[in-house]
Amino acid sequence: MNEMWDGNIVVRPGPSPRHQLIIEALAGALRVGRGDLNVLVGVTVRLSDQRVVIPDIVVTGPIDIDEPVVDAADVLLVVEVVSPVSSSLDHTLKMHGYAEAGIPWYLLVEQDSNALRGHYLVGDVYQERAVMRLEQILGR
Known part of the structure; x- marks a missing residue:
């Protein structure tokens, strides 16, 4: 998967089967009862002229x-x-990039x-608003 950060191409390996199953399950859960939203997996998002990324899941309102x-708007x-391969990228670079682009939730x-x-965007930084563990959802 290739992304562009500040004009530099960042090459990341494709997702593992576990990673992909989590993405599919979350996308399905986000779609339930929300016909007014688009829940998209693996689409390209333009954060700026020099930043183009492929998040795991994107939720939008009406789009073409x-x-x-x-x-990003x-x-x-x-x-x-x-x-393990994406941890530092997801916790730092992407978090700051998504915040700079004004995406309300991460x-x-x-x-x-x-x-x-x-994480909810307050000003130009994300603040953690909720933490949930899968065990809480599954009753384990």
Whole structure:
């Protein structure tokens, strides 16, 4: 997967099967009862002229579904499933980049701890608003 950060191409390996299953499950859960939102997996998002990324999941309101790139201004929520390969990228570079682009919500899904960390944009930085563990959802 290739992304562009400040004009530099960043090459990342594709997701593992576990990573992909988490993405599919979350996307399905986000779609339930929300016909007014687009829940998109693996689409290209333009954060700025020099930053083009491919988040794991993007949630938008109405957009032109024939355009190959979604503008950050149309994104309501971006989701990244953290893996050992992407941890520092997801926790620092992407978090700051999404905040600078004005995306209101950023959800980090941490595979090692089964934590879902919701961040809300306040000013130009994210503040953690909610933490949930999969065990809480599953009753384990």
